[in-house]
Amino acid sequence: MDQIDRRLLNLIQAEVPLCPEPYKVLAENLGITEQEVLDRLARLMQQDIIRRLGGVFDSRKLGYKGTLCAIKVPPDRIDEVATVINDYIGITHNYLREDEYNMWFTILAQSPDKVQQILTEIKDKTGIEDIINLPSQKHFKVLVNFKVREDHKESED
Amino acid sequence: MKLSELDKQIVMELQSGLPLVSRPFEALARRLKITEEEFITRVHAIQQAGIMRRIGAALRHRRVGYTANAMIVWQIPEDKIDVVGEQFFHLPEITHCYQRVSLPQWPYNFYTMVHGHSREECQRIAERLAQIAGINSYRILYSVAELKKSSMKYFMD
Numbered sequence: 001m002d003q004i005d006r007r008l009l010n011l012i013q014a015e016v017p018l019c020p021e022p023y024k025v026l027a028e029n030l031g032i033t034e035q036e037v038l039d040r041l042a043r044l045m046q047q048d049i050i051r052r053l054g055g056v057f058d059s060r061k062l063g064y065k066g067t068l069c070a071i072k073v074p075p076d077r078i079d080e081v082a083t084v085i086n087d088y089i090g091i092t093h094n095y096l097r098e099d100e101y102n103m104w105f106t107i108l109a110q111s112p113d114k115v116q117q118i119l120t121e122i123k124d125k126t127g128i129e130d131i132i133n134l135p136s137q138k139h140f141k142v143l144v145n146f147k148v149r150e151d152h153k154e155s156e157d
Numbered sequence: 158m159k160l161s162e163l164d165k166q167i168v169m170e171l172q173s174g175l176p177l178v179s180r181p182f183e184a185l186a187r188r189l190k191i192t193e194e195e196f197i198t199r200v201h202a203i204q205q206a207g208i209m210r211r212i213g214a215a216l217r218h219r220r221v222g223y224t225a226n227a228m229i230v231w232q233i234p235e236d237k238i239d240v241v242g243e244q245f246f247h248l249p250e251i252t253h254c255y256q257r258v259s260l261p262q263w264p265y266n267f268y269t270m271v272h273g274h275s276r277e278e279c280q281r282i283a284e285r286l287a288q289i290a291g292i293n294s295y296r297i298l299y300s301v302a303e304l305k306k307s308s309m310k311y312f313m314d
Contacts, residue, residue: 009216016212018200020180020193038177045177051215052308055171055200061208062160062168062311068257068268086305089314094305097228097298101263104228104298108309132263140242140254 001049004030006150008040012053064108067115067135070101071128078103084125088118101132158206163189165312167199168209172311175212215308225299226272227279229286230265232294238267241290245269248289250282265296 001009007030017025023041027034044050059066073081078096085094085105094105109115112135119131160168170185178184186196203209233241238256245254253270269286273279276299283297 009214012214013216014211014213016175016214018182018197018204018212020182020197022175022181022212023177023179034179038179042177048217051217051306052174053177053212053214054174054308055168055212056210056215057168057172057309057311058207058210059309059311061206064309064311068255070263082304089310091305092307092309094303095226095228095300096302096304097300099296099298103304105305109314132260134257134260134263134268136255136257138238138242138256140256141246141251142253 001044003150004032005040005044008037009044009049010150012041012050016053059108063110065110065112065115065135066106066108067133068104068106069119069134070099070104070132071122071126072101072130073103073126073128077126081126081128085122090114090118101130158202158208160203160208163191164199164203167196167203168311169313171200171209171212172308217306225274225276225279226270227276227283227300228298229269229271229283230296230298231267231269231290231292232259232265233267233290233292235266237290237292241267241292244289245286248286251286 008026011026011029016022019025023037024034027037030037041050041053071081081103082094085091085103090108091105092108094103096102097104107115107118109118115133119133123129123131166189170188175181176184180193182196183193186193200209242254242256245251250271251269252272255268257266257268259266271279271282273282279297279299283295287293287295
């Protein structure tokens, strides 16, 4: 990644303008051609630095509620249990963490019943009963942008 | 704002991704058999209603230098939650901050996500947060593996 990539990543994380030729607007900001913006974005996606380019929605306003769950998984069953859990579209994040509750995942669903149904299925499929469900009561901050350091000469990638 | 069937289709198109072509909204509009102008007008309305935050890129944050991610969970007295939430909101190290239900086997009711460039940095952040909040009952859960990280596919679950 060079400095233009880094500036492009910061711009495109913040917002793609809602106009007929958004990439041209980004190109003008960066002082490069529209084609170069498209080429760089294609490469950054191919390198999996950009995970997705698209609409960022407020799940609550779309009628979805989120919860965080954790399950105690024996060390030798991590892959198997992760496969069961990751299979659900509504489970968007799943992390292995250092704790007795070692697998932490989020569920987005249109009702608490649907969340319960997913948890029951996970219990049935894995035979693990110890799952905690921690719905949020209040959101204080949800930030999804990561400032990319623009002063780096080369990345480790 | 109640989403029409067309709006839901627009949401689904935007969540699956913005095409890397000179006129991306024209390309998406064509799939839905509407005009580019109509598409942009609807997207603007969806954004004005707060349903879509923006169109933008989601990065693989591990690949832009944020390698350590820690969830710090806190036990905070109910009457101090709002004050601490407000204090934490302003700290750039914290990307997510939620109040959640607590359980007998998991007494933590306040959750912060921090992303650092190293484990030590996350540790230092936690100590600083504890000092700011005046709360000593906390636990740091480092992530050891990202098992899944995807964007929600609304209306497709």
